[in-house]
Amino acid sequence: MxxxxxxxxxxxxxxxxxxxxxxxxxxxxxxxxxxxxxxxxxxxxxxxxxxxxxNVQTASNSQDIAATTKNINKIDLKPSNNTEKTRKHSNEQAIEELMAYLQPIVEELGITAEQQPRIMNRKFARINFKTEQEGLLIGKHGLTINALQDLAQIYLNHIGYSRLSIQLDTADYRHRRTEILKKLAEKTAREAVATGQPVYLDPMPSFERKVIHTQLEDNGYVNTFSSGREPYRAVVVEPQNV
Structure with missing residues (x-):
């Protein structure tokens, strides 16, 4: 989506x-x-x-997909020639196809990694990369792994699995990042209340912004909303009654 x-x-x-x-x-x-x-x-x-x-037959072409992940060059998204056939594939088959697609891209980045898939339910799956090059795979502020995750979701959409969400992870990065974001949310809320002014956080992907919104949704002293355009969209935390 x-x-x-x-x-x-x-x-x-x-x-x-x-x-x-x-x-x-x-x-x-x-x-x-x-x-x-x-x-x-x-x-x-x-x-x-x-x-x-x-209807996946009208989905964006490979040129559009490559443009959304500027840090990954020469991406070759093979078209799905039989849409009806892909719709009949199981989630397991979809993840297998995705892993086969991601493997050469990861190798092109100079990373040796083993993919460990896990289907959580019919709408959500995870692929954990076991590698000694976690830092390179994650990238600065998660830039590389987030770009790969966006690309993986686009690929699933392209082969007819738009309702299956995918998360890529390595070295428990997602959990560690979530804990950091929760602490950031609380710290920012205190700052907004103390100064009486809105606080603008750095741009982050939608699933990270959601952590901030969720963490502060029951806070009676601040409101949160997102501002800006992707990929520079950021969370704003403002005191109540501003």
Whole structure:
């Protein structure tokens, strides 16, 4: 499922439909966040929508996919020639195909790694990379592994598994990162309350922003929202009644 941001919900939807080259009849649309004008620019936020392609035959081509992961060059996404056949494949088969696709990309990055898949349920699966080059695979601030995860999700969407979410991990990075983000959320909330001003965090991917939002959703002193456009979208933590 792809995420799109714009000043209004309708603009975000139109941008998403245009980007995916589909019409509304061929899209499943989920409004993640409505837009807000704010007051004198404070508290303003864009609208966010998620769009899922119903018919994988109109999904973005390999050139579009390569553009979304700028740090991985010469990506060759082989097209699915038989959509009906791929729909009949099990999740296990989809993960096997994904692993075969990811392996040469990881090797191209100069990383030797063993992939250890685990299907958690019918909608979520994980692939853990066992390697002695965890730092290289993770990249600065998780840039490399996050780009690989985006690419993996796009590949699954392309072969007809848009409802199967994938997470890539190595050396328990995801758990460690989640704990860091939770502490960051609490620290930022205290700062926002103490200063009485909104605090803007650094840009991060949507699944990391979700950790911040979830951690502070029951906090009675602050509100959180996301601002900006991907890949520079960031969480804003503001004191209540700003």
């Amino acid at each position: 792809s995420t799109f941001t714009a000043e209004t919900v309708n603009d975000a939807i139109e941008e998403g439909l245009k980007s995916l080259n589909i019409d509304r009849n061929n899209a499943e649309i989920n409004v993640v966040q409505t837009n807000r004008k704010g007051f004198l620019g404070i508290g303003k936020r864009d609208a966010i929508v998620e769009i899922d392609v119903k």
